[in-house]
Amino acid sequence: MTNRTTGNIPMTIEVKRRSAWGVLALVLAVGACGGSAEAGASDEANAEPGFQRIINVQVSPIQPTAFDEEIRLTGTVEANRDVIISAEEGGVIRELFVEKGRRVQAGQPIARIDDAVLAAQVEQARAQARLAEETWQRRKRLYEEDKVGSELAYLESKYSAEQATASLRSLEERLARTTIKAPIAGILEDRRVEVGTMVSPGTPVARVLQLTPVKVAAGVPERYTQDVRSGDSVSVRFAALGGDSYTGTISYVGSAVDPGNRTFPVEFTLPNRDEAIKPEMVASVAIRSRRVEDAIVVPQQALIRVEDGYVVFVAEDEGGQTIARRRTVDVGASQQNQVQIRSGLAAGERLIVVGQQQVAEGDRIRIVDGDS
Numbered sequence: 001m002t003n004r005t006t007g008n009i010p011m012t013i014e015v016k017r018r019s020a021w022g023v024l025a026l027v028l029a030v031g032a033c034g035g036s037a038e039a040g041a042s043d044e045a046n047a048e049p050g051f052q053r054i055i056n057v058q059v060s061p062i063q064p065t066a067f068d069e070e071i072r073l074t075g076t077v078e079a080n081r082d083v084i085i086s087a088e089e090g091g092v093i094r095e096l097f098v099e100k101g102r103r104v105q106a107g108q109p110i111a112r113i114d115d116a117v118l119a120a121q122v123e124q125a126r127a128q129a130r131l132a133e134e135t136w137q138r139r140k141r142l143y144e145e146d147k148v149g150s151e152l153a154y155l156e157s158k159y160s161a162e163q164a165t166a167s168l169r170s171l172e173e174r175l176a177r178t179t180i181k182a183p184i185a186g187i188l189e190d191r192r193v194e195v196g197t198m199v200s201p202g203t204p205v206a207r208v209l210q211l212t213p214v215k216v217a218a219g220v221p222e223r224y225t226q227d228v229r230s231g232d233s234v235s236v237r238f239a240a241l242g243g244d245s246y247t248g249t250i251s252y253v254g255s256a257v258d259p260g261n262r263t264f265p266v267e268f269t270l271p272n273r274d275e276a277i278k279p280e281m282v283a284s285v286a287i288r289s290r291r292v293e294d295a296i297v298v299p300q301q302a303l304i305r306v307e308d309g310y311v312v313f314v315a316e317d318e319g320g321q322t323i324a325r326r327r328t329v330d331v332g333a334s335q336q337n338q339v340q341i342r343s344g345l346a347a348g349e350r351l352i353v354v355g356q357q358q359v360a361e362g363d364r365i366r367i368v369d370g371d372s
Contacts, residue, residue: 054364057324057355059315060299064347067295067340068288069333071227075218075236075283080269081184081210082279087199088177089113100191104182110206111193115178122171129164136161186210209279214272216248218285219263227289228253234268237284238277246270246277250287286335296341300334302353313359315350315367322367324352324359 091113098110139157142148182188190207193199216236220228230253236246247270254265266287270277303310310331313324329344345351350367352359359365 054366055324055355055359056368057315057352057359057365058369059350059367060302060353062296062298062345062347062349062351064294065297067292067297067333067338068335069290069292069340070335071220071224071287071289072335073218073220073285073287075216075285077277077279077281077283078215078217079186079209079211079279080213080215081186081208083184083186083208083210084204085110085180085183085206085208086201087113087180087203087205088201089118089174090200091115091117091178091198093193093195093197093199096191096193096195098182098188098191100188102188104186104188104208106182106185108182109179110182110188110191111180113178113180113199115175118171118175118178122168122175125164125168125171129161129168132157132161132164180205182206182208184208184210211275211277211279212272213269214277214279215267215269216283216285217265217267218283219258219261220266220287222257222262222264224289225257225264228266228287233288235286235288236270238281239284240281241276292340296345296347297338298341298345298351299353300337300339302351302356303329303331303339304356312345313352313356314345315352315365322365324361324363324365326361 093111094114095112096110097112098104098108104110136157139149139154143151143154186208187210188206189209192204192206199205216234228250230250232250234248234250236248237243238246248268250266250268252265252267257264298312302312304312310329312327312329314327316323316325327344330342332340332342334340352365355365
């Protein structure tokens with residue numbers, strides 16, 4: 001077999017030469033990389049030993065201010081008065097005078113029970129009472145003026161007249177009760193009977209709510225027993241009403257703790273002239289327990305949670321540099337993203353409020369775009 005050639009060099013020799021050049025290039029490349037890595041390691045080892053990072057932060061000077069300690073609760077709205085009206089006499093409902101949802105006044109008729117039987121009994125009792133009174137008056141004149149008749153007959157006629165009059169008043173009262181009336185002014189929230197319904201004494205007929213004002217009831221945790229008293233100021237917000245704020249005063253503080261949830265009840269009233277607040281609405285309640293003058297108050301986001309409590313960072317000038325220093329703080333009450341600090345901070349210190357999550361004790365910092 002004849003070998004193919006390239007110029008005067010056989011093909012097999014040319015391939016061998018190319019392979020040798022490739023191996024040589026690979027060795028040189030590896031050697032160069034190794035040299036660069038060693039040089040980088042040498043540069044890092046020779047870096048300046050005193051290097052320290054500088055972190056940009058924002059600070060806020062701590063100034064004492066008045067702080068209202070609040071107890072936050074969830075309450076429920078109740079009608080000022082919520083009355084279930086029941087029938088006082090038995091019979092069939094013959095008339096209904098008010099539709100559901102309508103406003104009623106105290107004493108306004110709501111329904112009427114069939115009164116035919118009682119009306120007849122009243123007429124009979126009235127006639128008996130007139131006869132008894134007439135008999136008494138005649139015997140009285142005969143006995144007292146003419147001395148005719150016995151004392152026993154005299155007394156019998158007297159007591160018979162009184163008994164007949166009392167019986168008449170009783171039946172007249174029963175007849176009046178066949179007309180069912182609203183005991184309070186308010187809204188006829190529910191009507192539980194229709195014309196033709198048979199009722200007996202005690203049967204629920206209607207429900208009337210009085211919504212001006214309304215009551216709010218809430219449960220206070222037992223640890224606040226000494227902090228809540230009748231007369232304390234309360235602010236309330238309703239998410240369903242767009243967060244509008246209402247103010248009130250505690251009118252009732254319960255004396256016993258509920259063993260189920262370890263709370264004691266409180267109640268207060270709120271004005272409700274437009275009746276926008278409805279019973280069973282959920283209310284966000286804040287009770288001002290006390291006012292602290294010259295309190296140290298910080299934004300809630302400045303606090304950092306650690307295993308045994310909370311810490312903050314402050315900026316201090318040391319040796320011409322600004323350094324971050326860690327402070328362990330005792331946290332008190334909070335409201336509207338503001339937290340009272342009982343101990344650990346002093347007035348005049350510069351609290352780090354932006355960048356506190358990135359700094360550590362002793363870090364150099366640069367104060368930017370904030371109060372210094």
